[in-house]
Amino acid sequence: MLKLQGIEKKLGGQAVLRGVNLQVGQGERVVVIGRSGCGKSVMLRIIMGLLPSDAGVVIFEGTKLTGLSEEDWNPYRRKIGMLFQGAALFDSLSVFENLAFPLREAGEKNEKVLGEKVAEALKIVSLSGTERKMPAELSGGMKKRAALARAIIRKPDLMLYDEPTTGLDPIVADSINRLILHLGEILGMASIVVTHDMVSARMVGDRIAYLHEGKIYFEGTPEQVDRCEDPLVRDFVRGHAEGTGVTG
Amino acid sequence: MGRAEYLTGKLGGLVLGSCQTAGGVFLLLGDTIRSMFRYKIRWDQLLEQMYFIGIRSQVVVLTTGAFTGAVFAAQVWFQFKRFGMESAIGPTVSIAMCRELGPVLCCLLLAGRVGAAMAAELSSMKITEQVDALRALGVYPVEYLVVPRFLALVLSAPILTAMALVTGIGCGYFVAVKIFGVDGAYYWDNTVKFTDRKDVLIALIKALIFGVIIATIACHKGMNCPPGTAGVGKTTTEAVVNASITLLVVNFFLTVLLNALLYSN
Ligand SMILES: Nc1ncnc2c1ncn2[C@@H]1O[C@H](COP(=O)(O)OP(=O)(O)O)[C@@H](O)[C@H]1O
Ligand SMILES: [Mg+2]
Numbered sequence: 001m002l003k004l005q006g007i008e009k010k011l012g013g014q015a016v017l018r019g020v021n022l023q024v025g026q027g028e029r030v031v032v033i034g035r036s037g038c039g040k041s042v043m044l045r046i047i048m049g050l051l052p053s054d055a056g057v058v059i060f061e062g063t064k065l066t067g068l069s070e071e072d073w074n075p076y077r078r079k080i081g082m083l084f085q086g087a088a089l090f091d092s093l094s095v096f097e098n099l100a101f102p103l104r105e106a107g108e109k110n111e112k113v114l115g116e117k118v119a120e121a122l123k124i125v126s127l128s129g130t131e132r133k134m135p136a137e138l139s140g141g142m143k144k145r146a147a148l149a150r151a152i153i154r155k156p157d158l159m160l161y162d163e164p165t166t167g168l169d170p171i172v173a174d175s176i177n178r179l180i181l182h183l184g185e186i187l188g189m190a191s192i193v194v195t196h197d198m199v200s201a202r203m204v205g206d207r208i209a210y211l212h213e214g215k216i217y218f219e220g221t222p223e224q225v226d227r228c229e230d231p232l233v234r235d236f237v238r239g240h241a242e243g244t245g246v247t248g
Numbered sequence: 249m250g251r252a253e254y255l256t257g258k259l260g261g262l263v264l265g266s267c268q269t270a271g272g273v274f275l276l277l278g279d280t281i282r283s284m285f286r287y288k289i290r291w292d293q294l295l296e297q298m299y300f301i302g303i304r305s306q307v308v309v310l311t312t313g314a315f316t317g318a319v320f321a322a323q324v325w326f327q328f329k330r331f332g333m334e335s336a337i338g339p340t341v342s343i344a345m346c347r348e349l350g351p352v353l354c355c356l357l358l359a360g361r362v363g364a365a366m367a368a369e370l371s372s373m374k375i376t377e378q379v380d381a382l383r384a385l386g387v388y389p390v391e392y393l394v395v396p397r398f399l400a401l402v403l404s405a406p407i408l409t410a411m412a413l414v415t416g417i418g419c420g421y422f423v424a425v426k427i428f429g430v431d432g433a434y435y436w437d438n439t440v441k442f443t444d445r446k447d448v449l450i451a452l453i454k455a456l457i458f459g460v461i462i463a464t465i466a467c468h469k470g471m472n473c474p475p476g477t478a479g480v481g482k483t484t485t486e487a488v489v490n491a492s493i494t495l496l497v498v499n500f501f502l503t504v505l506l507n508a509l510l511y512s513n
Contacts, residue, residue, distance in 0.1 A: 050380050074386040081384075088381035090373075102385050150385075 001026050001190055002047070002158055007056035008214075009042055016042050018214030019056065024158070024190050029180070031193045031205035033236065038211050040194040041085065044160045047192070048082050049073040061157065078106065081151035081189075085162040087143040089135040095122075095146050096131035102154045121149040124186075125179060141172035145179070152183060159183065159191040165200045177203045198237055202226075210236065269468075276390070276468045277460070280398050283391040290396055297400035301362050302407065309408045310415050312357050316349050317341060317416025321423040325430070334424075338435040339442030341420035345413050346447035352499055354412040355405060355458035359491040363466040366397050367487035370470025371480045379471065389471065398463040405459030406452045413451055446510045454502055458495050465491040 007020040016039040024030050034040050045051040047058055049065060057066040065076055089098050099118040100108075108114055122128050125145040135143060144164060151159065161180065165173035177200050184191060184204075193204055201208055202222045210218040210225075210233055218225070218233045225237060321341045328337055370393060373379050379389050417439070425432040469487035473479045 045380070048384050050383055070383070071388055074388070077384055077386040082381075084377045084381055084384075086377055088377040090378055090381070091376075105385060105387055147381075 001061050002192075003057075003059040004043075004047070005057050005059070007043065007046055007058070008054045009039070009046060009051070010054055011042065015214055017046075017053070020211070020214070020216055022192075022209060022216055024192060027184065027188050027190055029184055029191045029193065029204055029206045031195060031201040031208045032211055033194075033196060033198070033201050033208060034211035035236070036196060039214060040211060041162055043211070044082065044162050044192065044194055047160060048077060048080060078102075078154060079156050080158045080160065081154070081156035082160040083144070083148050083151050083162060083164055085166065087135075087140075087147040089138075089143055089147050089150070091135045093135075094131065095127070095133050095135065095138070098135070098146065099131075099150050099153055102150060106154060117153060121153045122146075124152070124183070125149045126175070141168050141176070144168065144176060148176075148179065148183075152187065152189075155187055155189070157189055159189050161191060161193040161195075163195055163197075164193065165195065165197050170199075173197070173200065180204045198239070272472065273464055273468045276394070276471070277464045279390050280394050280464070280467075283388065283395050284399070287388070287391045287395070289399070290392065293392070293396035294399055297396045298404060300365070301358075301400050302404040305358060305361055305404070305408060306411070308357050308361055309354050309412050312353050313345075313350065313412030313415040314419040316353055316412075317345055317418065317420040318423045320344060320349065320416075321420035322428075325424055325428050329428075334430045335434055335438050337424050337430060338421070338437075338439035341424075342417045342439050342443045343447055345416045345420070346443065346451045347503070348499075350413040350416060351409045351451045351454035351458060352496070354409045355455060355462065355495055356492055358401070358405060358408065358459075359462045359466075359495060360488055362401060363462045363491045364484050364488050366401075366463065366466040367470040368480060368484045370467060371473030371483040374471060374473045375475055375477065375479060394463075394467045394471070397467060398460075401463040402456060402459040405462075406455040409451055409455035410448075413448070450506050450510065453506065454499065457498065457502060461494050461498060462491045465494060 002022075002024040004020055004022040007017050008015070009017040020043060022030070022032075032040055032043065042051060046053045049058075049068065049070075053066065057064055059065070060076055060080070063076065065073065068076075089095075090101065093101065096118055099121055100114045103114055103117060108117075118131060119128065122130060125148055127142060127145055127149065130138070130142070130146070135146070138146060148164075164176050164180065168176065180191065180193060181204055183189065191204075193200070195201055205222055208220060208222055208225045209216045212218075212232060218228060218230060220228065225233065228234060228237070321337060324337050324340050325334070328334060328340070370379075373393070379393070382389050382392060421432075421435060421439075424430040425435055466487045469483050469490070473483045
């Protein structure tokens with residue numbers, strides 16, 4: 001359903017992506033791992049059309065998105081949800097208004113329907129009853145979950161997660177991982193999860209792709225990744241000091 | 249590299265940078281006006297901004313108007329009484345208030361208060377990815393964030409300026425008549441007789457254009473804020489300074505232009 005072909009991107013004079021090829025099937029969960037600063041967020045932003053790519057194409061459900069104008073991209077963005085690294089809740093709006101926002105934009109005006117849908121989405125992320133709270137009153141994990149609820153409220157076909165568990169304690173991180181799995185199951189959506197947390201990657205990934213030096217360096221099931229003998233992949237997976245490619 | 253080349257290079261960069269910024273500001277202005285017609289106006293956002301700009305700026309604007317009128321009347325009285333020209337104080341104050349002092353000072357304060365708030369708010373939304381979140385939810389940021397702020401300021405600026413004029417002229421009257429003992433009836437008669445409708449029109453046109461300048465520059469700065477919290481402060485300061493200076497420069501050309509247009513015969 002989503003296909004990236006030869007995506008290249010230069011930022012600040014440095015080639016960040018150098019020909020990324022990636023494919024995501026219907027209902028599939030692909031985890032993209034890679035070191036900090038290797039261009040994972042940039043890749044997600046290119047898929048979402050928040051950043052133009054220098055070369056390559058993004059094909060979503062058979063439509064070529066690359067080259068669309070900001071405004072022509074909007075109908076497709078409504079079918080793709082994105083969880084930002086910093087949650088990115090609108091801090092002038094209450095949790096309720098944050099969640100109702102995508103629905104209102106889609107033309108829903110009935111307050112009763114809005115109330116029900118928001119309550120339902122909050123229940124999925126275990127935040128029932130927080131409708132009246134402002135984002136500033138929520139903890140980091142709660143913010144992420146509220147942002148997740150906002151991203152899935154229009155039931156997108158594809159969800160993009162940018163480091164959903166980074167900066168959260170292991171228990172909250174685990175609950176977010178379960179949520180990603182659960183959402184895939186109940187809503188049947190495909191997802192791309194960007195992370196450098198291997199626990200998370202093994203738990204939610206049908207397939208794991210290792211982004212290195214602007215390319216997908218290795219791709220496989222979690223088992224294949226664990227069995228992979230390539231020193232770069234092995235070091236990353238086992239959390240050795242990076243950069244040498246030598247175990248020690 | 250020699251010192252001369254270094255300086256030319258710096259200067260060239262500065263000029264290019266300024267042209268780029270100016271280009272960006274004009275593009276945003278065009279985009280804002282286009283979005284105003286292409287999308288439905290968001291009334292709730294517009295009203296919220298109108299409240300913040302229009303209602304919450306009143307104390308600032310009225311104080312500015314009042315003391316400008318008062319101090320100007322006092323200065324004019326000091327000078328004019330030497331020539332026995334007390335009867336000309338009224339129209340001098342009111343014409344100066346309408347044509348220059350009212351719109352310029354009122355809008356400079358709006359640049360400080362409203363321009364700063366717009367730049368700060370938009371730039372903090374930008375660096376916390378809220379602008380991207382908006383885009384990711386399929387909403388065009390210019391339409392959602394810029395249009396309501398732009399419209400609110402462009403509508404409020406003339407109204408606030410008119411209020412500043414009224415208080416300024418009123419306070420001028422008070423100072424001249426009640427404090428310095430100029431003949432009240434005479435003062436008022438002359439004020440009405442020599443202040444033209446065109447003077448008021450000039451004030452309103454200027455305020456409208458200043459509103460456009462402040463809103464566009466502040467929103468452009470905010471939407472193009474560099475990442476990091478340090479960027480917000482810098483962006484806000486730059487927005488206020490750029491808007492104020494542009495306003496003063498444009499004011500000069502507007503004065504010449506409006507004079508040519510309105511008093512051509
Ligand atoms: N707007 C930008 N301007 C310049 N460089 C950028 C920009 N965004 C990201 N980069 C650079 O691109 C690289 C990849 O960034 P990013 O995708 O955020 O990494 P990560 O994989 O940690 O998410 C980094 O080196 C970063 O400095
Ligand atoms: Mg990142």
